[in-house]
Amino acid sequence: MHHCFDLRQVEEEAANMYLQYYINENGDKVYTTKKESPLGLPTQSAHPARFSPDDMYSRQRFLLKKRFGLLPIQQSPLNLPLLSQSLTTQQSSRPETPHTDQLSNAFSMATRNLGGFLVLILAIAICEAASVFQPISDSHRSAASELFTANDGSFGSLEEAYEALRSFEILGIDKKSDIRTAICQSVVDKLGSSSSAPKDLFYALKVNSILKCKVNDKIFEGIAARLKAIANTASSLLDFYHSIGSLVLIKDQSSEVDVLLADAGGIFHSIKSLSQSDGRWRFSSDNPESSTYAAGLALEALSGVVSLASSEIDQSKIGTLKSDILKLFDSVEKYDDGAMYFDEKVVDLRERQSPLSTTASVVRGLTAFAAVTSGNIKVPGDKILGLAKFFLGIGIPGNAKDFFNQVDSLASLESNKVAIPLILSLPATVLSLTKKDRLQVKVSTVLGSSAPPLTVKLVRALSSGSKVATTIESQELKFDRESESHFLDVPKSVDVGNYIFVFEVVLHDSEDEKVYATGGSTQVQIFVTGVIKIENAEIVVLDSDVGSIETQKKLDLAGENSLALSANHLQKLRLSFQLTTPFGNAFKPHQVFLKLRHETKVEHIFVVGKSGKKFEIILDFLGLVEKFYYLSGSYDIQLTVGDAVMENSFFRAIGYIDLDLPEAPEKASRPPTPAIDPYSKYGPKAEISHIFRVPEKRPSQELSLIFLGLVFLPLIGFLVGLLRLGVNLKNFPTSALPATFGILFHVGIAAVLLLYVLFWLKLDLFTTLKWVGLLGVFLLFVGHRILSHQASTSAKLKSA
Numbered sequence: 001m002h003h004c005f006d007l008r009q010v011e012e013e014a015a016n017m018y019l020q021y022y023i024n025e026n027g028d029k030v031y032t033t034k035k036e037s038p039l040g041l042p043t044q045s046a047h048p049a050r051f052s053p054d055d056m057y058s059r060q061r062f063l064l065k066k067r068f069g070l071l072p073i074q075q076s077p078l079n080l081p082l083l084s085q086s087l088t089t090q091q092s093s094r095p096e097t098p099h100t101d102q103l104s105n106a107f108s109m110a111t112r113n114l115g116g117f118l119v120l121i122l123a124i125a126i127c128e129a130a131s132v133f134q135p136i137s138d139s140h141r142s143a144a145s146e147l148f149t150a151n152d153g154s155f156g157s158l159e160e161a162y163e164a165l166r167s168f169e170i171l172g173i174d175k176k177s178d179i180r181t182a183i184c185q186s187v188v189d190k191l192g193s194s195s196s197a198p199k200d201l202f203y204a205l206k207v208n209s210i211l212k213c214k215v216n217d218k219i220f221e222g223i224a225a226r227l228k229a230i231a232n233t234a235s236s237l238l239d240f241y242h243s244i245g246s247l248v249l250i251k252d253q254s255s256e257v258d259v260l261l262a263d264a265g266g267i268f269h270s271i272k273s274l275s276q277s278d279g280r281w282r283f284s285s286d287n288p289e290s291s292t293y294a295a296g297l298a299l300e301a302l303s304g305v306v307s308l309a310s311s312e313i314d315q316s317k318i319g320t321l322k323s324d325i326l327k328l329f330d331s332v333e334k335y336d337d338g339a340m341y342f343d344e345k346v347v348d349l350r351e352r353q354s355p356l357s358t359t360a361s362v363v364r365g366l367t368a369f370a371a372v373t374s375g376n377i378k379v380p381g382d383k384i385l386g387l388a389k390f391f392l393g394i395g396i397p398g399n400a401k402d403f404f405n406q407v408d409s410l411a412s413l414e415s416n417k418v419a420i421p422l423i424l425s426l427p428a429t430v431l432s433l434t435k436k437d438r439l440q441v442k443v444s445t446v447l448g449s450s451a452p453p454l455t456v457k458l459v460r461a462l463s464s465g466s467k468v469a470t471t472i473e474s475q476e477l478k479f480d481r482e483s484e485s486h487f488l489d490v491p492k493s494v495d496v497g498n499y500i501f502v503f504e505v506v507l508h509d510s511e512d513e514k515v516y517a518t519g520g521s522t523q524v525q526i527f528v529t530g531v532i533k534i535e536n537a538e539i540v541v542l543d544s545d546v547g548s549i550e551t552q553k554k555l556d557l558a559g560e561n562s563l564a565l566s567a568n569h570l571q572k573l574r575l576s577f578q579l580t581t582p583f584g585n586a587f588k589p590h591q592v593f594l595k596l597r598h599e600t601k602v603e604h605i606f607v608v609g610k611s612g613k614k615f616e617i618i619l620d621f622l623g624l625v626e627k628f629y630y631l632s633g634s635y636d637i638q639l640t641v642g643d644a645v646m647e648n649s650f651f652r653a654i655g656y657i658d659l660d661l662p663e664a665p666e667k668a669s670r671p672p673t674p675a676i677d678p679y680s681k682y683g684p685k686a687e688i689s690h691i692f693r694v695p696e697k698r699p700s701q702e703l704s705l706i707f708l709g710l711v712f713l714p715l716i717g718f719l720v721g722l723l724r725l726g727v728n729l730k731n732f733p734t735s736a737l738p739a740t741f742g743i744l745f746h747v748g749i750a751a752v753l754l755l756y757v758l759f760w761l762k763l764d765l766f767t768t769l770k771w772v773g774l775l776g777v778f779l780l781f782v783g784h785r786i787l788s789h790q791a792s793t794s795a796k797l798k799s800a
Helices: 056-068 098-110 117-128 138-147 158-171 176-192 198-211 217-233 237-253 264-272 292-308 315-329 355-372 381-393 400-414 510-514 678-682 701-725 736-761 765-799
Strands: 008-011 016-023 029-034 046-050 423-425 430-432 438-444 454-463 478-480 485-489 497-507 521-529 533-543 549-554 563-568 571-580 591-598 603-607 609-611 614-620 633-642 650-660
Touching: 138 158, 138 400, 158 176, 158 198, 158 400, 176 198, 176 217, 198 217, 198 237, 217 237, 217 264, 237 264, 237 292, 264 292, 264 315, 292 315, 292 355, 315 355, 355 381, 355 400, 381 400, 381 423, 438 454, 438 497, 497 510, 533 563, 549 563, 563 571, 591 614, 603 614, 736 765
Parallel strands: 430 521, 563 650
Antiparallel strands: 008 016, 016 029, 029 046, 423 438, 438 485, 454 497, 478 485, 497 521, 533 549, 533 571, 571 614, 591 603, 591 633, 609 614, 633 650
């Protein structure tokens, strides 16, 4: 689940009320109000609540990204403590109050490592930052090369091929030569087939409009005749869309083919009959459900009818259709950052379209219809700019279809007759006072083309969280022709902090106001960073009874410190310091923590509150002995100060304090067990030592020699028997072939005996059996031949 936390502190009479939310798996923002510390202490009262009016942005943005696969799926969330953006506690003269004790206990339980707190601060700042829209960049070009990958020079279908080629064409990527041969062959085959469906012909012609394949005009004539017949008899919106769209493509690709519609008025009326009173369309007369996605298809189809009409369409019908377009735009939905989009109103369509594909359909239909009709379609420029912001605001989609819908829609908005949106973007929204950064603003079209002559003004600047304007007067940014950017030095009245800058774009030529949409004022969140001065830092050990100073040490929080302090349970520890901006104003960072870490690794974390112009915390050890689990000994002292606009945020060790606490009573709580490092399981494992069985005791050497003699005794007897009987070679065959088999047979037997010896000396059982099998087959063959020869010889002797 993707989280973006926002904790707001609400003042009440005697307690702090915190409001936090999370976005659940359905995209709903669920709020929880708690009368507690924001770190999850036991609550006095808590209840979940849902707020709908101001939650549409977070909910729909979450659902949109979830649908597009833009959410991190396999990334583990940061294992950081949940901290409020502005977390402070008011310190009184008695630090042992229950509120302070609860805070310290909460931090010790919920926080084990503050090393990543700056990451959390920046994440909170990003979550709350106003959206900055950027035009199409090289990131889209790199993504296109990865998303659209051809297998063996072709794509899965001509529709996919067209989406890839169109995306490459818009982004200026030249890959036609790599895939032309295979795809053109598919185009020619599809156009030449009489069984091709209108949709297949439509995308084949779309691909051909880019690749310019060699297609005979006779093929175009045959296709045009078929498509005219379909357009005259069609009853479904998709049939109208594909047939008329294909005729428009043929008109652009071949001037010799007659594609004009004789009954253009009747076809126009047939398509218009599928429209609804709210500007949406039905897919067919049999389907009562209305669709915003279908409205975009219908507008494209009607624009094709107008361009293919043999005689002019009745202007009253054109005017009625323009009114329907305005009704359709009444249903456009809006985000808080000005982005606008269309979404389907029904849930039972067979193929529900996403907001991206629905909005893309409407944009293509609107721009196509505006291109073929005279007069203006009075859609407000702010809405056209809002649609552009929607497409740019989703970043880079994760699949090819959504990527195509995004860049193709932006290309349609890049040059249209309604209003060309101009995007105000900032290369950097973080300005450093230390580096003397300049404010840089660029104004361009959605695809990054140059804007007409214009002026960018900084109207005002608001401190984040405040509705009161700063002392910045309206200033005009200077234009640099070489970089095509507008620059402004950061005004001297702007100190370190988080601001909302309000910009206004003013076109020089009044005629351009009829062509371009600037959207009036644009709000951008700017972070002004700087080095914060740390002054008057000291740490003091006080006597609890009279408050006299026992030990006082000055601190250099900008450098290294190594203090050695000691105290007992009857004393107090006070830490104080001041933070000022480069302009000398008091600075209040988001996070200020003091951590005491015992030598047993038990940690206690306290919030350092602001008292007047300085930050101060007083720890009364008498009231903290239970929280410290009566653990005496050395405690490391660490101070953490951090903010998103503080360039010198730090997490610094101050030294240590040796505490002498009383003995723990019998019923006192014990210290928690040290937390296990979750990454320890990835470390080196313990070495595994194998213990082999102890070998059995061997017999004596004399017994082994006697056994060896008994083993060889039968062999010796066999050899002696052979010598006594004598060797008879009279029956050994004398003919060449039988003699060869006889020799091979005896050689095979000798090989078996040798293999037997090798088995005892070297070979394993499986190797021996393999060779025995091979020798066995060999002996079977040669033995059978030699025995057959001996049998035939013996039979001849007996018969003789």
